[in-house]
Amino acid sequence: xxxFAAILLIxxxxxxxxxxxxxxxPDAFIAEVFADKPPKAAVIWPDTELKAQIKDILxxxxxxxxxxxxxxxxxxxxxxxxxxxxxxxTTGFVINNGRIELVRVLIFRESRGWEIRHAFFTDQFDKAxxxxxxxxxxxxxxxxxxxxSVRAVTKLARVALLxxxxxxxxxxx
Amino acid sequence: xxxxxPLLPALATAIALSFTxxxxxxxxxxxxxxxxxxxxxxxxVENQPASKASKVHIGGYGELHYxxxxxxxxxxxxxxxFHRFVLFFGYDFSDSIRFHSELEIEHAxxxxxxxxxxxxxxxxxxxxxxxxxxGGTAPGAVELEQAYIEFxxxxxxxxxxxxxxxxxxxxxxxxEPTTFYGVERNPIETRIIPSTWWEGGxxxxxRFGGSGVSYDLxxxxxxxxxTDVRGGRQKVARANASDFAYTGRIKYTGLRGLELAGTAQxxxxxxxxxxxDINDAxxxxxxxxxxxxxFQLRALYANxxxxxxxxxxxxxxxxxxxxxxxxEGSWKFVPSAGVFARYNVWDNGGVGDTEKTQTxxxxxYWPHEGVVIKFDYQxxxxxxxxxxxxxxxFNVGLGYAF
Numbered sequence: 001x002x003x004f005a006a007i008l009l010i011x012x013x014x015x016x017x018x019x020x021x022x023x024x025x026p027d028a029f030i031a032e033v034f035a036d037k038p039p040k041a042a043v044i045w046p047d048t049e050l051k052a053q054i055k056d057i058l059x060x061x062x063x064x065x066x067x068x069x070x071x072x073x074x075x076x077x078x079x080x081x082x083x084x085x086x087x088x089x090t091t092g093f094v095i096n097n098g099r100i101e102l103v104r105v106l107i108f109r110e111s112r113g114w115e116i117r118h119a120f121f122t123d124q125f126d127k128a129x130x131x132x133x134x135x136x137x138x139x140x141x142x143x144x145x146x147x148x149s150v151r152a153v154t155k156l157a158r159v160a161l162l163x164x165x166x167x168x169x170x171x172x173x
Numbered sequence: 174x175x176x177x178x179p180l181l182p183a184l185a186t187a188i189a190l191s192f193t194x195x196x197x198x199x200x201x202x203x204x205x206x207x208x209x210x211x212x213x214x215x216x217x218v219e220n221q222p223a224s225k226a227s228k229v230h231i232g233g234y235g236e237l238h239y240x241x242x243x244x245x246x247x248x249x250x251x252x253x254x255f256h257r258f259v260l261f262f263g264y265d266f267s268d269s270i271r272f273h274s275e276l277e278i279e280h281a282x283x284x285x286x287x288x289x290x291x292x293x294x295x296x297x298x299x300x301x302x303x304x305x306x307x308g309g310t311a312p313g314a315v316e317l318e319q320a321y322i323e324f325x326x327x328x329x330x331x332x333x334x335x336x337x338x339x340x341x342x343x344x345x346x347x348x349e350p351t352t353f354y355g356v357e358r359n360p361i362e363t364r365i366i367p368s369t370w371w372e373g374g375x376x377x378x379x380r381f382g383g384s385g386v387s388y389d390l391x392x393x394x395x396x397x398x399x400t401d402v403r404g405g406r407q408k409v410a411r412a413n414a415s416d417f418a419y420t421g422r423i424k425y426t427g428l429r430g431l432e433l434a435g436t437a438q439x440x441x442x443x444x445x446x447x448x449x450d451i452n453d454a455x456x457x458x459x460x461x462x463x464x465x466x467x468f469q470l471r472a473l474y475a476n477x478x479x480x481x482x483x484x485x486x487x488x489x490x491x492x493x494x495x496x497x498x499x500x501e502g503s504w505k506f507v508p509s510a511g512v513f514a515r516y517n518v519w520d521n522g523g524v525g526d527t528e529k530t531q532t533x534x535x536x537x538y539w540p541h542e543g544v545v546i547k548f549d550y551q552x553x554x555x556x557x558x559x560x561x562x563x564x565x566x567f568n569v570g571l572g573y574a575f
Contacts, residue, residue: 021328022328043212063219064215064219065215065218065219066212066215066219085232086230086232086263109268111323111325111331111378114380115385115426117383118383118385118426118427120427120428120429120430121429123429124429139466139467139508141429141430141464141465141466142464143426143430143432143464144343144347144426144432144462144464145346145347145426145432146426147352151542
């Protein structure tokens with residue numbers, strides 16, 4: 001017991017502010033998904049209808065006045081935040097031809113629910129699209145003990161697909 | 174320091190003025206300048222520093238239960254009870270140091286009952302038990318179930334100190350009503366483990382990279398109830414800390430839909446060195462959860478092995494081994510509703526056939542992800558010793574969590 005207490009004390013004394021669960025910086029994610037030649041970032045200023053659709057998915061307004069994205073042909077990339085239990089989860093999405101090409105948890109700030117960073121979870125979104133009810137075209141399996149994190153990323157996936165639709169229309173017009 | 178945000182009114186004014194100005198053609202340069210100004214205003218608004226309020230986290234959950242049971246002799250038990258009203262408060266001191274707490278009121282009404290005394294039956298109290306209390310009559314309790322400071326040590330390791338939930342079982346750490354089936358918590362995790370179970374001390378939690386393997390190590394205050402495990406929870410209320418408890422858990426969540434976990438705990442003295450005939454004890458528990466599509470399977474086993482000498486009472490000697498298990502299957506036939514069936518077997522020991530079984534079937538309906546309405550039917554079949562205490566009937570529950 002004394003050894004355990006000593007180890008614990010040493011670890012406590014060495015505690016300092018760290019980056020937390022930063023798996024990949026957003027800039028690095030954008031560079032990677034566009035093969036180090038990312039297009040110039042564009043912004044969407046959600047109108048009333050789009051804001052209402054986003055609020056319907058998230059249960060609240062999305063923070064910020066604009067949403068930044070990167071677009072190349074039919075391919076868009078997004079870095080979005082949504083709170084899991086207490087803190088935002090930063091997640092990167094790549095949408096290609098209206099379907100999810102990639103989901104990656106970039107920054108995870110909580111001590112529970114980190115399982116969502118695993119490929120076994122994010123791979124579930126591969127080629128997912130939105131149906132007419134703005135729901136995903138599939139069920140995403142929950143992770144016991146990480147329900148709030150699963151819920152947050154699933155909602156963001158729907159938002160990313162919705163924003164991609166808006167971005168495609170915006171550019172065409 | 175809180176900062177006002179005058180920029181939104183400025184932005185609104187700019188836009189309003191643009192509509193009241195005399196109509197005239199806007200050049201491309203003017204339009205681009207206006208776009209740049211709007212983007213700068215939006216940058217300023219979006220980059221406002223987080224207020225102190227954003228470092229405060231508030232949450233909670235609650236449960237209202239209706240129980241309608243009948244014993245073999247026809248004795249009925251009908252009760253409406255706001256079983257739990259829980260508030261979570263947390264605060265982020267920094268990115269790597271945070272406070273988390275959980276305060277609970279049980280059974281709605283608490284009254285000073287210092288003059289109240291009653292005998293706690295072996296194995297603790299079960300919903301439906303009647304106690305005769307001299308003095309106070311309020312059934313409630315106010316409990317501090319969590320209050321700890323957590324420190325991030327590395328990307329894959331954090332430590333905490335204070336009062337926290339023991340890392341054992343499924344519902345001990347995750348027990349919001351929206352997360353499990355059935356109005357009442359399963360008897361194995363309440364009667365054997367014994368949830369909800371919290372202690373004071375320190376713990377270390379870590380993960381091995383992306384392997385899906387995580388671990389918990391804890392050194393905490395111990396139980397003080399002898400062979401009455403549930404009754405031995407001291408709740409960090411002037412807890413006798415003569416003898417600590419040491420807990421270790423390994424969990425695997427590296428495969429889609431699967432959680433496997435095992436906990437081993439050593440209690441160095443189940444009476445905090447007050448009874449030489451009841452000494453140390455070991456708790457072993459393991460569980461599996463498997464989600465596939467809309468189906469889920471849960472199974473859990475827990476076992477206590479308590480060192481009881483031959484000088485102890487016959488009753489204590491007969492309670493040196495206590496264990497139980499349950500298996501539960503559930504199916505969400507639509508995203509907002511699911512059905513379940515659970516089979517429970519447990520034995521808190523004692524002289525004679527003391528094994529108990531309970532079968533539960535029911536349905537959960539989530540009108541919102543944070544609200545649940547439950548209905549279930551329970552059927553108990555106990556061994557000869559406890560047969561007269563069987564309680565069959567139904568339960569209705571309303572729960573919420575945010």
